[in-house]
Amino acid sequence: MLRLITTAVVITLLASILRAQDAGNTEQATIRLLVKQVKELQEKVKALEAAAKPQATDAVASAPSPPQTTPQEERVTTEEAPLALHDLHGIRWLGFGEVDYKVLDQRIPELGTFGFTPGSAGNFYTGDFDLFLTSRINDKATILSEIVFGEGPDQTFNVDLERLLLKYQYSDYLKLSFGRYHTDVGYYNAAFHSGKWLQTMADRPLIMEYASDGGLLPTQAVGVAITGLVPHTRKLGVNYEFEYGSSDTVRPDINGSNKENDENNGNHILLGAFFRPDGIPGLQIGGSFYHDQISNEDLIPPPRLNQTIVNAHIVYIAHHIEFLNEGFLIRHAEINGPTAFNMPAFYTQFSRGFGRIRPFFRFQYANTNRDSIYNDVLLRYGPSFGARYDFNGNIAFKTQLDHTIRKGEPDLNGLQFQLAFTF
Amino acid sequence: MGGRHITILSMICWSMLASAQTAAPNNLDIAVVVNEENRVNDLSMADLRKILSGEKQTWPGGQAVKLVVRAPGTHERLVLLRVLSMSENEYKQHWISQVFRGEAQTEPPVLPSNGMQKEALASFPGAIALVEARDVKSPMKVVKIDGRLPGQPGYPLH
Numbered sequence: 001m002l003r004l005i006t007t008a009v010v011i012t013l014l015a016s017i018l019r020a021q022d023a024g025n026t027e028q029a030t031i032r033l034l035v036k037q038v039k040e041l042q043e044k045v046k047a048l049e050a051a052a053k054p055q056a057t058d059a060v061a062s063a064p065s066p067p068q069t070t071p072q073e074e075r076v077t078t079e080e081a082p083l084a085l086h087d088l089h090g091i092r093w094l095g096f097g098e099v100d101y102k103v104l105d106q107r108i109p110e111l112g113t114f115g116f117t118p119g120s121a122g123n124f125y126t127g128d129f130d131l132f133l134t135s136r137i138n139d140k141a142t143i144l145s146e147i148v149f150g151e152g153p154d155q156t157f158n159v160d161l162e163r164l165l166l167k168y169q170y171s172d173y174l175k176l177s178f179g180r181y182h183t184d185v186g187y188y189n190a191a192f193h194s195g196k197w198l199q200t201m202a203d204r205p206l207i208m209e210y211a212s213d214g215g216l217l218p219t220q221a222v223g224v225a226i227t228g229l230v231p232h233t234r235k236l237g238v239n240y241e242f243e244y245g246s247s248d249t250v251r252p253d254i255n256g257s258n259k260e261n262d263e264n265n266g267n268h269i270l271l272g273a274f275f276r277p278d279g280i281p282g283l284q285i286g287g288s289f290y291h292d293q294i295s296n297e298d299l300i301p302p303p304r305l306n307q308t309i310v311n312a313h314i315v316y317i318a319h320h321i322e323f324l325n326e327g328f329l330i331r332h333a334e335i336n337g338p339t340a341f342n343m344p345a346f347y348t349q350f351s352r353g354f355g356r357i358r359p360f361f362r363f364q365y366a367n368t369n370r371d372s373i374y375n376d377v378l379l380r381y382g383p384s385f386g387a388r389y390d391f392n393g394n395i396a397f398k399t400q401l402d403h404t405i406r407k408g409e410p411d412l413n414g415l416q417f418q419l420a421f422t423f
Numbered sequence: 424m425g426g427r428h429i430t431i432l433s434m435i436c437w438s439m440l441a442s443a444q445t446a447a448p449n450n451l452d453i454a455v456v457v458n459e460e461n462r463v464n465d466l467s468m469a470d471l472r473k474i475l476s477g478e479k480q481t482w483p484g485g486q487a488v489k490l491v492v493r494a495p496g497t498h499e500r501l502v503l504l505r506v507l508s509m510s511e512n513e514y515k516q517h518w519i520s521q522v523f524r525g526e527a528q529t530e531p532p533v534l535p536s537n538g539m540q541k542e543a544l545a546s547f548p549g550a551i552a553l554v555e556a557r558d559v560k561s562p563m564k565v566v567k568i569d570g571r572l573p574g575q576p577g578y579p580l581h
Contacts, residue, residue, distance in 0.1 A: 094523065136528045139487035139549075144525045167525055171481045177525070191524065198520050235469075276478070278469035281508070319508045353510065393515045422519060 095423045096130040096195035100202065102416040126151050127418075130162075130194045142167045148194050150212075160212070162194055162220065177225040184225070184241045184272050185217050185290050186326055187313040195422065200322055200388055202400040202418040205347035205364045206254075206380065207328055214254035216330065216345065216366065216374055217309060218265060218292065221247035230273075237276035241288065244269050249294070253376035261297055261373055265307075268292035272311075282318025287311055293335070296373050303339075305332045305373075320353035322360075332372055341369040351388075358388040360400075379407035386416075395421045452556040452573035453502045453580040456563040458548050461486075465567040468506075468579055474551060476507055476517065477527040482549055489547040490531040491540055499553040502580050553580070 103122030129149040136142050146163040165179040184190045188208040192199050209215030223245015230238040249263040274286025290309040295302040313326040325348045333340035344367055351360035365381040368374035386400035402414040455471060457463060463482060466474075473479035480488050493499040495511055504514055521527040534540045537558045544550045544563055551566075556573035559565055571578045 092529065094519065132523055134522065134525075134528070139528075142525070142528050163525075165525060169480065169487075171485050172479060191520070193523060195519075195523055198516065198523065278467075281469070281472055320510065320513070353513065355510075356512075390512055393512050 091133055091135045094132040094134075096128070096132070096197050096421070097423075098127045098129075098196040098418055098420045100125050100127055100416060100418045102414060105413045106410065125155075127196060128194050130196075132195070140169050142169075146193060171228075173228045173231055175227050177227075178223075180220065180222045181225055181243075181245070183217075183219055183221050183243060183245075183247065183268075183290070184227075184270055184288055185219065185309055186288075186311050186328065187284070187286070187315055188324065188326065189217070189219050196418065197394075197396060197420040197422040199420075200351045200358060200360050200398075201349065201362060201384065201386070202398045202416045202420075205326075205349070205362065206377075207345040207347060207364065207366055208326070211249045211251045214252055216251075216343075216368070216377065217328070218247040218249045218263075218268065218290070218307075220249075221245035221268060223267070235278045237278060239274050239276070239286075241270065241272035241274075247292065255376045257376065259376075263294040263373070264297075264302075266293040274313075280316075282316050282321075284313070284315045284317075286313055294332070294373070296332075298373060298375070303337060304335045306335055307332055322349070322351045322358075324349040330368075339371075341372045343368045343372065343374065356390045358390075359386070360388065361385045379405075381405055382411075394423060395419070451498070451581050452578055453499055453553050454556045454559050454563075454573045455551065455566045455568055455580070456544060456554050456559060457551045457566055458544055459562040459564045460548050461551075461564060461566075463566060465570060468569050471568060472506055475503055477521045477531075480527070486549040488551060489543075489549045491534055491543045491547075491550060491552045492531045493540065493553070494533050494535050498555055503553055506580070 101122065101124050106121065127150070131147045131149075132145070133147075134142060134144045144163060144165045144167060145161070148160045148162050149157050150160060151157055161180060163180055163182060165177045165181055168176045170176070182189050182193055186208050188204065192204070194210075196202070204210075204215075206214075207216055208219075210219050211217065221243065223243060225245075226240075226242045228240060230240055244267065246267050247265045249265055251261050251263065253259045253261070268290060269292070270288055270290045272286060272288030274284050276284050288309075288311045290307075290311075292307050294305050294307045296305060308331040310329045310331075311326060313324075315325070316323040325346070327346040328344065330343045330345070331340065332343070345365060347362060347364035349360065349362040351358050362384045363382070364384070366377055367379045367381075368377040370378065382402065382404040384400055384402040386398060388396055388398045390396045396419075398416075398418040398420065400414075400416045400418070402412070402416070404412040404414075406412060455466065461482065462484070470479060474488055474490060477490070482488060492503060504511065507514065507517075509517060518527070518530040522530060532543070534543060534552075537554060540552050540554060541560060541563060544552055554563065556565075559573075565572060568579055569577075573580070
């Protein structure tokens with residue numbers, strides 16, 4: 001019986017090995033056949049080329065002679081082909097757009113809700129339409145510009161040159177930018193700019209809102225920015241930031257009073273640093289120190305103030321998680337006077353992607369002084385939550401609920417739908 | 424006696440199967456390849472991650488890094504996404520964001536074939552790409568990752 005089993009097993013194994021060999025033989029035969037066919041084709045091509053040569057020589061003799069290419073030139077031409085194919089030249093365009101619907105539980109307009117008109121509790125609006133242009137000059141130099149068509153009240157639109165930069169990257173340790181830029185006063189400002197599609201949530205945190213939309217910080221300036229990696233800190237990934245420039249913040253009140261404050265900023269200086277440790281990919285810890293001088297036009301004569309803004313941030317973006325945390329202390333101190341205001345603000349934002357859906361949550365807080373230039377803000381805090389759904393790599397739909405607690409005013413609730421896209 | 428034969432035969436079959444199984448992952452290792460003129464021989468996993476995410480943009484000596492990537496759905500692309508812990512959408516968003524921030528000149532060119540990748544590697548002195556180890560051809564130069572070459576025990580990309 002055992003012999004029978006042994007024989008059966010051996011026969012089965014031999015049969016399977018033979019079948020495998022057959023398959024191998026068939027494949028080998030096919031390869032041999034293909035190689036043979038390739039060789040035959042090569043021979044035919046050679047024969048055709050040889051036959052065509054005398055005719056070509058005759059034709060060339062009667063026509064003006066084309067420039068002769070040396071083997072070296074031929075090599076250069078073939079090497080340039082992929083350069084032309086894959087290297088981008090000229091101006092490259094990127095666009096970001098949005099269509100929103102926002103409804104509030106009050107009829108008094110709040111800034112940051114764009115197309116709202118007094119008496120309206122809910123409106124459609126197109127927010128920012130952002131055109132981003134970039135042109136590569138060479139491996140180290142680039143021109144970059146960002147033009148935003150922003151929606152104001154009553155469906156009026158304005159054009160703003162958000163950024164115009166000549167960037168020169170000498171190495172990872174030294175990157176220079178000249179022109180109009182978004183200041184590094186906070187992580188969010190430098191990370192998301194005006195592209196709503198890039199943001200997880202439908203809007204920016206109030207403290208990081210553009211000054212022209214009622215935000216508190218000087219978000220734009222013209223000047224020079226220098227950044228780079230600090231040498232010999234590879235494992236810690238320490239980066240430095242330096243900016244020197246002129247910002248001119250004109251900020252509308254966010255309480256719907258239609259009043260605008262021109263801060264008449266002097267030149268600013270910003271020093272910052274952040275760490276991106278190798279050990280925890282996706283983690284960034286950093287901070288910045290901003291200083292300039294501004295005026296308080298609410299008072300006559302307008303006193304000059306020293307403005308100092310200190311920022312600290314911890315950000316983690318990896319494994320489908322986005323966790324943003326930023327804290328600010330804004331100090332306005334009268335020059336040659338005793339008055340000084342310290343105004344804190346922070347936000348924390350968490351989201352996690354589950355395939356195409358990304359639920360998010362944010363809590364934000366700002367507390368300004370009644371006698372400061374931010375007397376329209378005062379104490380505001382509250383949560384926002386919702387979800388983002390990515391239809392594809394270009395179009396996202398966001399739903400967001402906001403609850404804002406305001407000092408001296410009723411709580412404000414908002415519901416926002418946003419279709420954000422890039423192209 | 425028959426029982427011994429079966430045991431021996433079984434052992435031979437198992438050893439053949441086992442050797443075939445251990446050989447397979449080596450073939451599927453993903454090699455990190457650069458231009459043959461590049462002086463870099465070894466990269467840490469952290470440095471590779473920085474290069475693939477566009478954070479590290481120059482080689483030692485100042486040559487600009489030129490990352491070329493394969494199309495979505497390829498083995499090389501899947502390994503790239505795994506190294507960066509990103510989905511395809513997140514990867515796209517990441518690179519648009521890098522360009523938008525001015526931290527990268529362009530997104531990495533997406534090449535549909537290994538042949539084009541080989542051409543790009545030969546053309547750009549600062550080029551770097553991921554290639555299946557079995558597709559590595561001259562003049563691609565394979566770089567060690569954390570001191571290991573494809574096929575060596577502990578090699579992290581496969």
